[in-house]
Amino acid sequence: MKKLSTAAIITLSLFACGDADRTPKGIMSPDDMKDVLVDLNIAEAYGNNMSYSNAATFDSLRQEKIKIYSKQVLDLHHISVKEFYTSYTWYEDHPDRMKAVMLTVQEEITKRKNKAPEMGEQSAPLKFRLRIIFPYAEKHLLVSDGTDTTKPFIRHQSK
Numbered sequence: 450m451k452k453l454s455t456a457a458i459i460t461l462s463l464f465a466c467g468d469a470d471r472t473p474k475g476i477m478s479p480d481d482m483k484d485v486l487v488d489l490n491i492a493e494a495y496g497n498n499m500s501y502s503n504a505a506t507f508d509s510l511r512q513e514k515i516k517i518y519s520k521q522v523l524d525l526h527h528i529s530v531k532e533f534y535t536s537y538t539w540y541e542d543h544p545d546r547m548k549a550v551m552l553t554v555q556e557e558i559t560k561r562k563n564k565a566p567e568m569g570e571q572s573a574p575l576k577f578r579l580r581i582i583f584p585y586a587e588k589h590l591l592v593s594d595g596t597d598t599t600k601p602f603i604r605h606q607s608k
Contacts, residue, residue: 477533483550487557
């Protein structure tokens with residue numbers, strides 16, 4: 450009987466340890482979570498840097514913009530808000546996994562920041578600047594190719 454209970458304990462411990470590196474079904478993988486969190490951080494930074502003329506409405510407008518940008522990031526990654534929060538909560542409940550993901554997020558943001566042009570290089574075309582920070586900018590954002598997009602809508606006055 451002792452041998453049977455010892456064998457059962459060893460078998461259970463092997464099964465318990467075997468899934469230590471896996472995320473459960475329905476939870477985002479660490480790489481997917483990193484990608485979403487990087488883009489959410491960039492969206493939040495962009496929303497925080499927007500300037501508004503009326504300081505009284507600044508905070509509520511800023512928060513609303515960040516919500517919109519965050520939803521756009523989740524849509525870009527084909528993830529619902531519920532799926533993201535379910536995964537985020539799971540990572541919060543597993544601090545070792547969350548720490549590993551957050552370290553990779555920090556590394557990725559630092560890498561992108563170091564690739565960003567200096568202030569003197571701000572004369573670079575918009576497509577180039579966006580591509581450095583947001584690699585898929587050309588696919589997902591409407592970016593002008595340098596032509597004047599308002600010209601067709603302006604009635605020219607004859608002299």
